[in-house]
Amino acid sequence: MFNVIRMELHRMFRTRSFYITLAVNVILIVLLFSMMASSINEGFAAAKNSVRQNVEGLEMEMILDNRYGPNPMNVCFSFTGWSILFVVIFMACFVGRFYKDGFCKNVMGSRGYRFRFQMAQSVCAVLYSAVNIILAGTVSLLMAKALIQSFTFAYLDIFCLNLFGQFLLLCAVGSFSAFLTEWTRSTVPAIVYIFLLSTNIVAMMTSYIDSHLSDWLHKEFVTANYLPSLYFTNQFLLDVSDSAKNNAMLLHAALLSLVFFVIYNVAGAALITKSDVK
Amino acid sequence: METILTTNLLTKQFKHQKAVDSVSVQIERGAIYGLIGRNGAGKTTFLRMIAGLARPTSGEMEIMGFHSNGGKLSTAFERVGSLIEQPGLYHHLDAFENCKLKAICCGVYSRDYVNQKLSLVGLGDVGKKTVGHFSLGMKQRLGIALAMIGEPDLLILDEPINGLDPQGIIEVRDIIQKINREQNITVIISSHILEELSKIATHYGFIHNGRLVRQLSREALMEQCADRLEIVTDTPDKACTVLDRLGCEYKVVDRQTLHVLNHIDNGAMINAALGAEGIAVAAIGKKNESLEDYFIELIHQAN
Numbered sequence: 012m013f014n015v016i017r018m019e020l021h022r023m024f025r026t027r028s029f030y031i032t033l034a035v036n037v038i039l040i041v042l043l044f045s046m047m048a049s050s051i052n053e054g055f056a057a058a059k060n061s062v063r064q065n066v067e068g069l070e071m072e073m074i075l076d077n078r079y080g081p082n083p084m085n086v087c088f089s090f091t092g093w094s095i096l097f098v099v100i101f102m103a104c105f106v107g108r109f110y111k112d113g114f115c116k117n118v119m120g121s122r123g124y125r126f127r128f129q130m131a132q133s134v135c136a137v138l139y140s141a142v143n144i145i146l147a148g149t150v151s152l153l154m155a156k157a158l159i160q161s162f163t164f165a166y167l168d169i170f171c172l173n174l175f176g177q178f179l180l181l182c183a184v185g186s187f188s189a190f191l192t193e194w195t196r197s198t199v200p201a202i203v204y205i206f207l208l209s210t211n212i213v214a215m216m217t218s219y220i221d222s223h224l225s226d227w228l229h230k231e232f233v234t235a236n237y238l239p240s241l242y243f244t245n246q247f248l249l250d251v252s253d254s255a256k257n258n259a260m261l262l263h264a265a266l267l268s269l270v271f272f273v274i275y276n277v278a279g280a281a282l283i284t285k286s287d288v289k
Numbered sequence: 290m291e292t293i294l295t296t297n298l299l300t301k302q303f304k305h306q307k308a309v310d311s312v313s314v315q316i317e318r319g320a321i322y323g324l325i326g327r328n329g330a331g332k333t334t335f336l337r338m339i340a341g342l343a344r345p346t347s348g349e350m351e352i353m354g355f356h357s358n359g360g361k362l363s364t365a366f367e368r369v370g371s372l373i374e375q376p377g378l379y380h381h382l383d384a385f386e387n388c389k390l391k392a393i394c395c396g397v398y399s400r401d402y403v404n405q406k407l408s409l410v411g412l413g414d415v416g417k418k419t420v421g422h423f424s425l426g427m428k429q430r431l432g433i434a435l436a437m438i439g440e441p442d443l444l445i446l447d448e449p450i451n452g453l454d455p456q457g458i459i460e461v462r463d464i465i466q467k468i469n470r471e472q473n474i475t476v477i478i479s480s481h482i483l484e485e486l487s488k489i490a491t492h493y494g495f496i497h498n499g500r501l502v503r504q505l506s507r508e509a510l511m512e513q514c515a516d517r518l519e520i521v522t523d524t525p526d527k528a529c530t531v532l533d534r535l536g537c538e539y540k541v542v543d544r545q546t547l548h549v550l551n552h553i554d555n556g557a558m559i560n561a562a563l564g565a566e567g568i569a570v571a572a573i574g575k576k577n578e579s580l581e582d583y584f585i586e587l588i589h590q591a592n
Contacts, residue, residue, distance in 0.1 A: 018393040022379070025386060113377030114387075117435050118394050120341030120371060123363030288342040 019131035048158035083170035087151035102188035103201035126280035136185030179268040183239035186275040299348035310499035323490030324479040331499040341366035370441035376432025380421035395439035426457035518549040521572040
């Protein structure tokens with residue numbers, strides 16, 4: 012098992028898409044921040060003026076500056092959300108190449124050990140997700156410090172917890188992308204899925220389903236609570252003032268990620284063990 | 290001699306078609322087994338099954354003492370190297386990196402080991418050139434190098450000389466003979482180029498429409514393709530009577546053709562005997578059968 016993991020890690024660090032996707036993610040964050048910095052600054056200034064006009068007192072100023080002012084949670088969290096796009100694309104390309112170039116024929120003769128390749132690709136998904144989210148978080152913090160007026164590192168711990176929750180969800184999403192690519196032996200389905208997700212088409216479809224299911228169940232049902240990718244894009248955001256809610260959210264993210272990580276990997280292992288190598 | 294591979298009624302069915310139909314082979318350790326068949330005969334499918342890349346629909350196989358029913362066949366497949374159809378290579382990596390990946394998978398981390406395999410197939414000096422820029426011959430040779438990483442006991446090569454120029458064919462032939470001779474690696478090789486196969490194979494299996502129609506050693510094949518006397522006549526039944534009387538060993542090829550397997554140099558005597566009985570002989574002469582002729586005749590009989 013260790014040899015196969017090492018092989019895939021060796022390949023990952025020699026794959027251009029590993030560096031290209033990370034670089035594009037960083038460039039995207041830098042560009043978006045640069046374009047949006049002035050409007051972000053204007054927004055915070057306007058909010059501060061509005062509160063000053065209505066309320067007087069130092070305490071309110073402090074609340075405005077920290078909780079509602081320019082801090083990592085209020086400024087940077089949305090920029091780290093792009094990571095899901097690159098995790099899906101990278102894993103689709105990485106796993107797809109293993110089959111498309113035919114290298115699988117050289118190493119997958121031993122059917123009883125094919126699950127090792129599934130494990131190795133999962134390790135790559137976890138490592139890439141970690142690198143991506145840490146890089147995205149770091150770059151957004153640096154950009155915020157450079158471009159956002161009065162930016163403070165208040166609630167940095169909450170921001171890091173947010174990143175950790177996103178990392179867990181990305182591991183599951185990366186495994187999904189790998190599974191989809193293995194199943195179809197094509198990168199197209201994973202890329203189509205992430206396109207639909209990032210353009211909110213999936214969210215529109217699920218909200219339609221949610222409304223009908225809620226009517227039928229006579230209680231609110233939200234699909235996004237049960238799928239890692241949707242939870243990542245629509246639901247997962249920690250609150251700087253509510254640690255109980257944060258704990259519940261993190262636990263939910265962790266359980267959701269673990270369950271689907273296992274599901275996708277078991278399904279993927281079963282798939283590659285049973286099917287012929289072409 | 291030790292048997293390295295045995296298959297018993299191995300079958301692969303795809304929906305309504307049997308690509309491989311009850312193939313039973315026995316291959317000895319150290320042999321170079323030539324698998325011969327037309328396009329679509331089932332060679333590649335059979336090779337994929339014994340390389341572990343495809344699951345048989347039915348039948349059994351035993352590789353290096355590990356039986357398919359025993360559940361330990363996965364261990365045997367780790368001792369099998371294969372080059373099936375196109376070589377499986379990462380086009381964005383160079384030859385060394387491709388081999389190194391396979392070596393890491395096999396638990397070998399030595400640069401020298403990889404360089405040694407590349408040198409063996411004549412790719413020791415390709416440098417950092419990526420596989421995407423390789424010629425077909427270079428890719429085939431790299432595929433052979435990859436198959437040999439991990440020191441397999443059994444090497445399966447599916448048409449390794451396809452698309453190669455004459456120089457490339459000679460080089461691949463030399464590589465196969467060298468590894469068979471020096472490392473006692475058993476090689477199963479399929480090819481359309483029967484002439485080349487006849488130069489290296491020690492055993493042959495002829496496959497047609499998924500079935501193994503004949504399996505024989507090189508010596509037996511040479512005997513089958515040996516010189517014979519061909520007699521063409523309109524009355525072969527009467528000719529057979531005369532040949533029986535003369536003590537000739539013969540074979541009826543078709544409605545007008547007989548092959549006499551002994552007394553090959555006594556053509557004049559046989560012709561005279563046939564003429565004395567009023568049997569008109571349209572043609573009589575020495576003939577030997579090439580591997581192609583033998584194969585075509587086998588297919589004809591199989592059909």
